[in-house]
Amino acid sequence: MSRNVVPVGPYHPLLEEAEYFTLTVDGETVTDIDLDIGWMHRGHELISERKSFTQSIYLVERICGICSTSHPLACVHAIEDVDNIEIPERAAYIRTLIGELERIHSHLLWLGLAGHFIGYDTLWMWAWKYREPVLQMIEIISGNRNHYGMMRVGGVAKDVDPASVPELRKQLDTIDSKMDMIAKAAKDDPVLKSRLKGVGVLTKQDAIDFCAVGPTSRASGVRGDVRKDEPNDAYGLVDFDEIVTENGDVYDKLVVRVLETIESTRICRQCLDKLENINGPVLNNVKEIGIGEGIGRYEAPRGEVFHYVRTDGTNRPIRHKVRAPSYVNIPTFEASCKGIPIADALITLASVDPCYCCTERSIKINHAGGDSPGINLLQLSRAKTERIRRTIHG
Amino acid sequence: MIAEYLFFILIFPGLLFTAVLGLIVGWVDRKVSARFQFRVGPPFFQNFNDFFKLLGKETIIVKDSIHYMFITAPLIAFGMLVIVSVMVGTALFYNQGFGGDIIVIMYLLMVYSVMVIFGGASSGNVYSSIGAGREIKLLLGDELVFILITLVPIIQSGYQLQLTEILQFQFMNGAVIASLSGFIAFVLGLIAIQAKMTLPPFHIPEAETELVEGPLMEYSGGLLAFWKLNHFMMYVVFPLLLILLFLGGFHLQGLGILWAVLKYLLIVVLIIIIKNTNPRVRIDSALNFFWKYATPLAFVAVILAVLGV
Numbered sequence: 001m002s003r004n005v006v007p008v009g010p011y012h013p014l015l016e017e018a019e020y021f022t023l024t025v026d027g028e029t030v031t032d033i034d035l036d037i038g039w040m041h042r043g044h045e046l047i048s049e050r051k052s053f054t055q056s057i058y059l060v061e062r063i064c065g066i067c068s069t070s071h072p073l074a075c076v077h078a079i080e081d082v083d084n085i086e087i088p089e090r091a092a093y094i095r096t097l098i099g100e101l102e103r104i105h106s107h108l109l110w111l112g113l114a115g116h117f118i119g120y121d122t123l124w125m126w127a128w129k130y131r132e133p134v135l136q137m138i139e140i141i142s143g144n145r146n147h148y149g150m151m152r153v154g155g156v157a158k159d160v161d162p163a164s165v166p167e168l169r170k171q172l173d174t175i176d177s178k179m180d181m182i183a184k185a186a187k188d189d190p191v192l193k194s195r196l197k198g199v200g201v202l203t204k205q206d207a208i209d210f211c212a213v214g215p216t217s218r219a220s221g222v223r224g225d226v227r228k229d230e231p232n233d234a235y236g237l238v239d240f241d242e243i244v245t246e247n248g249d250v251y252d253k254l255v256v257r258v259l260e261t262i263e264s265t266r267i268c269r270q271c272l273d274k275l276e277n278i279n280g281p282v283l284n285n286v287k288e289i290g291i292g293e294g295i296g297r298y299e300a301p302r303g304e305v306f307h308y309v310r311t312d313g314t315n316r317p318i319r320h321k322v323r324a325p326s327y328v329n330i331p332t333f334e335a336s337c338k339g340i341p342i343a344d345a346l347i348t349l350a351s352v353d354p355c356y357c358c359t360e361r362s363i364k365i366n367h368a369g370g371d372s373p374g375i376n377l378l379q380l381s382r383a384k385t386e387r388i389r390r391t392i393h394g
Numbered sequence: 395m396i397a398e399y400l401f402f403i404l405i406f407p408g409l410l411f412t413a414v415l416g417l418i419v420g421w422v423d424r425k426v427s428a429r430f431q432f433r434v435g436p437p438f439f440q441n442f443n444d445f446f447k448l449l450g451k452e453t454i455i456v457k458d459s460i461h462y463m464f465i466t467a468p469l470i471a472f473g474m475l476v477i478v479s480v481m482v483g484t485a486l487f488y489n490q491g492f493g494g495d496i497i498v499i500m501y502l503l504m505v506y507s508v509m510v511i512f513g514g515a516s517s518g519n520v521y522s523s524i525g526a527g528r529e530i531k532l533l534l535g536d537e538l539v540f541i542l543i544t545l546v547p548i549i550q551s552g553y554q555l556q557l558t559e560i561l562q563f564q565f566m567n568g569a570v571i572a573s574l575s576g577f578i579a580f581v582l583g584l585i586a587i588q589a590k591m592t593l594p595p596f597h598i599p600e601a602e603t604e605l606v607e608g609p610l611m612e613y614s615g616g617l618l619a620f621w622k623l624n625h626f627m628m629y630v631v632f633p634l635l636l637i638l639l640f641l642g643g644f645h646l647q648g649l650g651i652l653w654a655v656l657k658y659l660l661i662v663v664l665i666i667i668i669k670n671t672n673p674r675v676r677i678d679s680a681l682n683f684f685w686k687y688a689t690p691l692a693f694v695a696v697i698l699a700v701l702g703v
């Protein structure tokens with residue numbers, strides 16, 4: 001059979017964002033894959049440098065619509081890291097509670113989308129229906145369903161009303177029973193198993209080589225979870241397991257996510273227990289951020305979010321660098337998508353739960369034509385860091 | 395005579411009846427699927443509105459396509475379905491033959507799949523050609539099963555190929571499905587028509603999230619409207635064929651009408667349940683399933699039928 005090229009993107013119903021994969025196929029088998037990202041211009045890092053710290057937190061919340069508390073959390077961690085700012089214990093539990101609720105809703109969202117990608121629309125709708133209580137809980141806590149606006153340097157913006165805790169607990173129970181059902185269904189469904197087992201395997205070595213993070217690497221047997229490795233907020237104070245599986249296929253990624261969701265409900269329950277007992281402020285008043293640099297890490301649903309902030313004593317960062325988990329997870333397609341049928345390759349593309357909007361920072365347009373956009377992202381990024389280093393150190 | 399035949403072809407049980415009932419059953423399918431998925435579902439006239447709206451839209455003919463194939467494929471496919479529905483319908487509703495036996499029906503239904511392949515392959519789009527390739531493979535998988543299971547009623551009725559004779563046999567001796575071989579053949583038939591209608595789990599050629607509707611990708615306007623109509627008409631043609639071959643046809647008097655509706659709904663609901671509880675299988679798993687399991691089982695059914703079980 002002749003060699004063919006199947007374009008996935010720039011606009012393709014598989015993923016709702018703009019991305020471009022060129023699959024070289026031989027019949028139905030993918031022989032080569034070319035990744036081309038950089039179809040969106042966000043400019044968040046540059047905008048952030050013109051905003052005050054408090055505004056920056058709201059800004060980075062808009063980097064991702066799904067993990068919309070992971071970026072603010074990593075950002076406040078980074079800013080707090082500059083001056084070693086402590087946060088009240090109650091605030092730590094609220095942060096962890098919101099973070100874990102977001103993990104539940106993000107994993108359920110992925111589960112539904114994965115169902116849609118393999119043509120299982122019933123699973124899609126069910127997963128999204130069971131996601132509804134999570135959004136309701138977040139609405140009870142923060143007043144918003146998607147962009148919560150809760151994170152502040154030195155704590156959280158709003159306290160959780162003690163009167164709402166029983167209601168939150170009730171909603172959590174409904175999620176629990178549904179998650180048990182979904183976990184059982186995912187583990188026992190023979191059709192789902194035959195469709196996903198052994199598909200798009202990312203070996204342990206490949207996961208390490210590509211520096212994959214989050215559920216993508218944990219499904220391949222690589223331990224690594226910021227919540228366990230460098231516990232911040234209340235993660236050191238609650239009891240939960242790190243889910244690691246060995247096979248690295250799409251099925252294992254599904255299992256990891258489903259089990260993580262169940263762990264998340266455990267964490268949420270512990271947080272709610274503590275919130276009933278611990279009283280006190282939720283926000284330390286932070287007047288000034290000193291000169292220095294800070295690093296913030298947080299285990300987003302997709303993996304480790306990394307924020308770097310450099311300050312010069314004013315109320316705005318002079319450099320704010322964001323690395324989203326998809327940035328390291330997307331290149332793993334090079335290892336996992338070759339030599340498998342198109343049908344498998346496409347679910348593998350979706351299996352890392354990629355978020356292109358979060359990943360992309362800038363775009364290079366060559367007016368003379370010929371050069372594809374996004375090709376020199378890394379060089380541009382390095383050159384910019386170098387330029388800033390020069391201005392600081394003279 | 396000619397007026398009667400024209401009535402058969404154009405109104406009942408041909409074009410108009412099949413198209414209208416198909417669109418209504420298509421609505422039932424969408425509504426039940428929506429209920430499965432905690433959605434509200436479309437209003438009753440949605441399918442009709444879609445069809446007429448598509449007719450009024452611009453039909454874009456791809457420059458690189460093979461024009462005559464691209465344009466005629468949906469229309470020929472439509473014609474095939476009308477003829478099949480007339481043959482099956484006259485046997486079921488009037489108990490009279492329409493100049494064709496079960497072998498002709500097999501041929502015409504295969505032509506339908508071939509038209510999907512032609513339409514997809516002629517459009518010059520990479521997704522369409524892959525979709526057409528998958529349709530060929532799927533046809534290779536389900537066709538043999540489909541032919542084998544139709545042998546079961548033929549053998550049981552004493553090697554009769556005429557639809558009316560098969561019906562007559564079932565009026566006399568009870569429905570084919572009551573026997574073991576008939577039951578196996580009916581179950582396999584349900585699965586095979588799932589593949590023939592390219593419904594989940596066999597919507598492999600159209601695979602929206604992979605191939606963007608595959609063979610239908612480049613179709614628009616009126617031609618797309620006909621493909622959609624064809625799809626809904628299959629909700630009439632295939633269940634009626636199964637009823638004719640396995641469930642003993644209709645007795646359209648008194649309670650018989652209720653039974654007729656129940657038989658039809660039974661098959662449609664089974665199709666919808668299978669559709670909503672399965673993910674899309676890979677094309678190689680589908681072939682694996684049809685060749686390794688379904689075809690041998692169909693052979694077993696045929697042998698059982700010969701043995702008279």
